[in-house]
Amino acid sequence: MKTIRISNGQGFWGDSLEAPVEQVRRGPIDYLTLDYLAEITMSIMQKQRARDPRSGYARDFVSLIERILPDLVERNIKVIANAGGVNPEACRDAVIDAARRAGFGGKIKIGIVGGDDILHRLDDFISRGVELKNLDTGEPLASVQSRVQSANVYFGGRPVAECLASGGQVVIAGRVTDTGLSLGPMIHEFEWATDDWDRLAAGTIAGHTVECGAQCTGGNCLIDWDTIPAMADIGYPVIEARPDGSFVITKHEGTGGRITVASIKEQLVYEMGDPREYITPDCVADFTTINLEHEGPDRVRFSGIKGRPATDMYKVSVSYSAGWKAVGSLVYAWPDAYDKARAADRILRERLDRLGLKFDHILTEFVGANACHGPLAGDPPADIAEVTFRIGVRDEDRAAVERFTREIAPLVLNGPPTVTGFAGGRPKVEEVVAYWPALIPKSEVAPEISVTEA
Amino acid sequence: MAKIKLVHLAHARSGDKGDTANVGLIAYKPEYYPVLVEQVTAERVKEHFRGIAFGPVERFEIPNLGALNFLLHNSLDGGGTLSLKTDAQGKTYSTALLRMEIEVDDRLAEEALRDR
Numbered sequence: 001m002k003t004i005r006i007s008n009g010q011g012f013w014g015d016s017l018e019a020p021v022e023q024v025r026r027g028p029i030d031y032l033t034l035d036y037l038a039e040i041t042m043s044i045m046q047k048q049r050a051r052d053p054r055s056g057y058a059r060d061f062v063s064l065i066e067r068i069l070p071d072l073v074e075r076n077i078k079v080i081a082n083a084g085g086v087n088p089e090a091c092r093d094a095v096i097d098a099a100r101r102a103g104f105g106g107k108i109k110i111g112i113v114g115g116d117d118i119l120h121r122l123d124d125f126i127s128r129g130v131e132l133k134n135l136d137t138g139e140p141l142a143s144v145q146s147r148v149q150s151a152n153v154y155f156g157g158r159p160v161a162e163c164l165a166s167g168g169q170v171v172i173a174g175r176v177t178d179t180g181l182s183l184g185p186m187i188h189e190f191e192w193a194t195d196d197w198d199r200l201a202a203g204t205i206a207g208h209t210v211e212c213g214a215q216c217t218g219g220n221c222l223i224d225w226d227t228i229p230a231m232a233d234i235g236y237p238v239i240e241a242r243p244d245g246s247f248v249i250t251k252h253e254g255t256g257g258r259i260t261v262a263s264i265k266e267q268l269v270y271e272m273g274d275p276r277e278y279i280t281p282d283c284v285a286d287f288t289t290i291n292l293e294h295e296g297p298d299r300v301r302f303s304g305i306k307g308r309p310a311t312d313m314y315k316v317s318v319s320y321s322a323g324w325k326a327v328g329s330l331v332y333a334w335p336d337a338y339d340k341a342r343a344a345d346r347i348l349r350e351r352l353d354r355l356g357l358k359f360d361h362i363l364t365e366f367v368g369a370n371a372c373h374g375p376l377a378g379d380p381p382a383d384i385a386e387v388t389f390r391i392g393v394r395d396e397d398r399a400a401v402e403r404f405t406r407e408i409a410p411l412v413l414n415g416p417p418t419v420t421g422f423a424g425g426r427p428k429v430e431e432v433v434a435y436w437p438a439l440i441p442k443s444e445v446a447p448e449i450s451v452t453e454a
Numbered sequence: 455m456a457k458i459k460l461v462h463l464a465h466a467r468s469g470d471k472g473d474t475a476n477v478g479l480i481a482y483k484p485e486y487y488p489v490l491v492e493q494v495t496a497e498r499v500k501e502h503f504r505g506i507a508f509g510p511v512e513r514f515e516i517p518n519l520g521a522l523n524f525l526l527h528n529s530l531d532g533g534g535t536l537s538l539k540t541d542a543q544g545k546t547y548s549t550a551l552l553r554m555e556i557e558v559d560d561r562l563a564e565e566a567l568r569d570r
Contacts, residue, residue: 220545265478266478267467270468270476271476361532371541435533
């Protein structure tokens with residue numbers, strides 16, 4: 001039976017720069033998939049594009065393609081990445097320039113999957129009664145429309161497959177789902193029909209398993225974490241996919257990390273909602289049908305997966321400006337570290353009150369005592385070596401947040417003793433970009449696919 | 455009967471969707487799974503996360519993985535970039551759940567404490 005090797009070399013924008021190169025060079029693969037987008041990323045990219053119409057995509061991707069281009073051409077490895085951000089055309093043009101500079105003009109075709117960016121169409125949608133209600137709160141988008149910074153539809157694996165079928169060897173997408181990046185090549189290679197729900201669900205679950213990169217090969221793995229070998233050389237995942245929908249998750253021979261049934265289970269439940277209702281643009285996958293088997297060292301076989309028909313809606317991710325925030329911290333040392341940190345918090349809050357500063361939200365944490373597990377952690381030991389006092393505020397009024405950032409450093413001289421950790425300077429005021437999840441009828445939008453020779 | 459912490463019976467991973475955290479709880483052995491189903495109820499988990507999760511707690515069973523999935527609503531200080539928390543994504547709620555104590559029979563407790 002035909003087997004296709006689909007690898008993931010990037011779990012999020014900011015993941016290892018070396019992992020995708022290693023995926024290409026340390027073993028056999030047919031496809032390299034790379035996830036560059038998170039909800040917040042799209043708004044950053046919209047701002048970049050507003051300043052410079054030739055930006056608004058993941059520049060790291062262009063540098064990566066420059067490094068691996070000879071391997072891609074020589075071994076006919078295909079690359080699928082949602083690196084296009086809000087400007088897949090500009091990303092494609094940059095990749096084409098890089099390919100020509102490196103002497104690969106005429107030797108590689110670059111495809112794009114766009115059409116997901118609906119920012120310029122929001123007025124039209126809302127005027128026609130497409131409300132884009134918030135999935136969590138039920139509010140219509142009109143209530144924050146003036147503050148919207150980006151709006152993108154999540155497409156699935158189908159348009160990726162179409163772009164591959166059109167000859168794209170490097171497929172640059174905008175907002176394609178993480179799972180769609182891996183499902184796309186399976187649809188393309190195995191010619192899975194649009195209503196082949198079980199196989200589409202299998203490919204979706206394969207995509208879910210690898211979408212966070214090394215998080216399924218031993219990274220962030222709780223079970224037996226202290227015996228996982230060669231973590232510095234951790235291998236990223238490879239799907240060995242078959243036409244019947246069964247697949248194996250593995251990694252290149254000789255790389256570090258560990259893949260077992262137990263470690264795979266940890267990734268399967270990551271960011272899980274209702275396990276019977278994993279909704280994607282391509283199908284609804286049922287995680288309660290997965291059969292896992294240990295097939296050999298660092299090899300886990302998946303089979304038996306069932307799916308149900310896709311819904312008639314796409315998910316939409318809208319980002320909008322929601323005020324300002326800043327977080328600062330100071331470190332207090334033994335003895336009485338926790339008491340000193342708590343005193344600093346009381347003093348600082350009293351000073352903010354005296355200044356008449358009120359915030360929509362203020363939060364104190366004591367790192368070393370309760371920042372992770374809150375009240376579940378109980379009181380820290382009386383002789384705890386050090387505690388970090390960490391305080392943040394959020395407000396619509398930028399000036400109030402700015403003023404707050406000036407009140408932390410003075411505590412070094414005018415607050416409780418044995419305090420340090422302020423080398424970084426005043427905390428930075430950051431814009432809060434909030435996320436608005438919504439649905440849109442599939443009939444309202446369509447992917448736009450094109451392929452260009454370098 | 456003996457009281458033991460979940461950390462001896464299960465491993466876990468957690469993540470986020472907006473202001474909701476999810477915690478997947480996975481039995482170390484198939485025979486531990488029914489114990490988790492019986493004792494680690496949505497109500498108990500809500501009580502356990504008092505002061506952290508302010509909304510409802512939902513539970514889903516995934517018997518083929520020997521796992522339970524919990525959704526802790528309103529637990530991430532607004533979630534995403536709104537949150538001021540160090541752990542705005544609920545990444546450490548996995549082991550926070552493993553602090554929970556449950557009652558098991560002596561033989562099972564002995565086995566679980568010996569293995570993990």
